[in-house]
Amino acid sequence: MPAPLDLLPHLIGGLWVTIQVTLGGTLVAFVCSFLAGLGRLSRDPIVRGLARGYIEVFRGTSALVQLFWFYFALPLLLGVRLDALVVGILALGLNIGAYGAEVVRGAIAAIPRGQIEAAIALNLSPWQRMRHVVLPQALVAMLPPFGNLLIELLKATALVSMITLTDLTRAGMFLRDETLRTAEIFGLLLVIYFVLSLGITHAVRRVERAVSRGMS
Amino acid sequence: MIWDWSYAVDILPELLRGLVVTVEAVLVGTILALALGLLWTVCRRSPRRWLSYPTSLWVEFVRSTPLLVQIYFLFYMLPEIGLTLSPLLTGLLALGIHYSAYTSEVYRAGLNTVPRGQWDAARALNFSRYQTYRHVIFPQAIPPVIPALGNYVIAMFKDTPMLSAITVLELLQRAKILGKESFRFLEPLTLVGGMYLVASLLAGVGVAWLERRLAMDKE
Numbered sequence: 001m002p003a004p005l006d007l008l009p010h011l012i013g014g015l016w017v018t019i020q021v022t023l024g025g026t027l028v029a030f031v032c033s034f035l036a037g038l039g040r041l042s043r044d045p046i047v048r049g050l051a052r053g054y055i056e057v058f059r060g061t062s063a064l065v066q067l068f069w070f071y072f073a074l075p076l077l078l079g080v081r082l083d084a085l086v087v088g089i090l091a092l093g094l095n096i097g098a099y100g101a102e103v104v105r106g107a108i109a110a111i112p113r114g115q116i117e118a119a120i121a122l123n124l125s126p127w128q129r130m131r132h133v134v135l136p137q138a139l140v141a142m143l144p145p146f147g148n149l150l151i152e153l154l155k156a157t158a159l160v161s162m163i164t165l166t167d168l169t170r171a172g173m174f175l176r177d178e179t180l181r182t183a184e185i186f187g188l189l190l191v192i193y194f195v196l197s198l199g200i201t202h203a204v205r206r207v208e209r210a211v212s213r214g215m216s
Numbered sequence: 217m218i219w220d221w222s223y224a225v226d227i228l229p230e231l232l233r234g235l236v237v238t239v240e241a242v243l244v245g246t247i248l249a250l251a252l253g254l255l256w257t258v259c260r261r262s263p264r265r266w267l268s269y270p271t272s273l274w275v276e277f278v279r280s281t282p283l284l285v286q287i288y289f290l291f292y293m294l295p296e297i298g299l300t301l302s303p304l305l306t307g308l309l310a311l312g313i314h315y316s317a318y319t320s321e322v323y324r325a326g327l328n329t330v331p332r333g334q335w336d337a338a339r340a341l342n343f344s345r346y347q348t349y350r351h352v353i354f355p356q357a358i359p360p361v362i363p364a365l366g367n368y369v370i371a372m373f374k375d376t377p378m379l380s381a382i383t384v385l386e387l388l389q390r391a392k393i394l395g396k397e398s399f400r401f402l403e404p405l406t407l408v409g410g411m412y413l414v415a416s417l418l419a420g421v422g423v424a425w426l427e428r429r430l431a432m433d434k435e
Contacts, residue, residue, distance in 0.1 A: 060416040061409045064377040065388060069409055072401040077218060151280055158282035162381060169285055182296060186289040190281045197280030 004184040007175060014171025015192065021088045021157045021167065022196075026150060028093020029100050033146075036097065037104025051101065058098035064159050067091045071163040088160035096153045103145045107138040140212050147204030151197050158193075168192060224403045227394050231407055234390035235415075238376045241308045241386065246369050248312025253319030257327065258349065260320070279317035284378050286310050291382045307379035311372055318368045326361035327353060359430060366423040370416055377408075387411065 001008070032054075039051030058066065070091045075081050111134050119129040161170035172189045176182055259271040278286070287310040294301055301309070330353055338348040380389035391404035 056417070057413060060413040060420075062374040062377045062388075062412050064375075064380075065405065065409050065412060068388065068392075068401075069405045072395065073405040076400075076402045155280070155282040158284040159378070161284070169282065169288075172285075173288070176292070182292045186285065186292065189285050190277070190289065193281045193285065194277055201280075 004188050007179075007181070007185060007188055010175050011168060011171050011188070011192070014166055014168040017085070017160075017166060017171075018154075018157050018168040018196075020085065021092065021160055021165075022150075022154050024085075024089035025092040025096060025153050025157065028089060029096040029149070029153060032094055032097025033100025033104050036101035037108070040101065040105045041108060054094075055098045055101050058095050059102075063092065063095045063156050064162065066095055067159055067163055084160070084163050084165040087163060088157070088165055092153060092156050092160070095156070096149050099149055099152070100146065103142050103149070104138075107141040108134060110141060111137055140208075143204060143208045143211065147201065147208075150200050150204065154193070154196055154200060218402065219406075220400065220403060223398070223400060224407060227404055228407065230390055230394060231387060231404065231411065234385060234387035235411055237304070237384065238373070238386045241304065241311060241376050241379060241384070242369065242373045245308045245311035245315065245372055248308070249315035249319050249368070249372065250365065252312060252316035253323055256316060256320040257323040260324070261327065275317045275320050278314060279321075283310065283314045283375055284381060286314055287378055287382055303379070303382045303384045307376075307382060307384050311375065311379075314375075315368055315372050318371075319365055322361050322364045322368065323357070325364075326357035329360065330357050359433075362430065363423050363427040366419075366426060370419045370423070373419065374412065374416065 036051040036054050039047045040055070042048050042051070067087065070087045071082065071084065115133055115137070116129060119133045124132065157167060158169040160167050161173065166174070168189060172185050176185050179185070256271055256275050260268050260275070262268045262271075287307060290306050290310050291303070294306060334352055334356065335348065338352045343352065376386055377388035379386050380392065383389065387408050391408045394404045395401040
């Protein structure tokens with residue numbers, strides 16, 4: 001293969017780890033976003049407080065500090081060593097989930113009050129109101145900001161290289177130590193991340209078109 | 217008790233010295249990001265396509281690739297082209313460039329809110345491009361987006377721990393060194409997290425205050 005592309009096979013293993021962390025992190029972030037976002041709108045002050053605390057702590061501290069804390073400090077408290085891949089997925093998922101929670105909260109709060117009153121007038125239960133009236137409209141509004149957060153998550157996965165996980169970035173660092181082809185390797189890394197981001201942007205746009213079909 | 221208070225108090229001064237380095241990096245990084253972002257925005261709006269297209273691609277590229285990889289890239293590549301900077305300088309250059317892609321988007325949003333008539337009026341008055349931006353467009357476009365810019369400064373602050381990857385002695389790097397010396401990671405890392413939390417919350421209050429001020433000015 002021509003010059004920079006012959007390096008690609010050595011990066012495939014790292015790329016796979018990056019994809020695993022991105023997908024796992026997305027799942028964790030999605031669950032956290034909805035739990036905390038709905039929690040903030042709860043009538044129970046304890047649930048509201050817990051959701052608020054989670055959001056403030058994870059948005060207020062740095063993602064890398066969170067990764068280090070989960071990897072180096074938490075095991076001292078729990079007495080068990082955690083797998084780097086699990087820590088990476090959990091910490092990044094929790095971090096992005098805190099930002100996602102604000103997206104969920106904002107989208108649901110933006111649903112006009114009349115919609116909810118109409119649902120109450122139709123004698124829908126709170127669950128039915130959420131399921132059939134509020135969420136279908138709120139989801140459409142959530143998609144674009146969720147897409148941006150997914151790209152932030154993909155970029156943040158590079159941080160797992162600092163807790164000994166051999167992701168794309170760390171695979172590149174090892175390859176650099178061996179071959180010293182610095183410019184080619186880092187250029188290739190940046191292009192791969194860029195292509196992955198473009199892929200996410202296009203996927204989110206397709207989903208957006210699919211959900212907003214039939215809506216004005 | 218797992219948490220050792222006396223150790224926590226012992227390491228506090230060393231961590232605060234790291235916080236000073238962090239704040240320095242953010243201040244210089246902010247100036248760079250604000251200036252470069254404005255430059256990208258103006259270039260993107262240029263009628264010359266050979267200028268606007270590559271700038272758009274550049275901003276998109278910088279924004280969608282990891283800051284950490286950009287930091288490594290500068291750290292290893294600058295010496296190869298004969299430019300040897302200290303790790304701190306390299307780091308704040310990377311921060312400034314990365315966040316200029318975000319500030320450029322913010323400026324663009326601000327410029328889009330200026331009515332077309334303002335441009336036409338400036339042209340009718342025979343203003344040059346520079347005069348139009350300087351005296352007509354920027355004074356209207358930039359103040360409303362200051363809070364949004366402020367939020368990116370806070371985001372930049374939370375990304376500074378990445379500079380520890382290139383040995384800058386900021387907050388996280390000092391915590392790591394302290395942890396390795398004493399085999400105690402719980403106290404330094406928790407303190408660092410606490411410092412970030414307090415600083416971000418304070419900065420958040422500051423941005424909210426700015427937002428209210430600007431809303432009042434408008435009325």
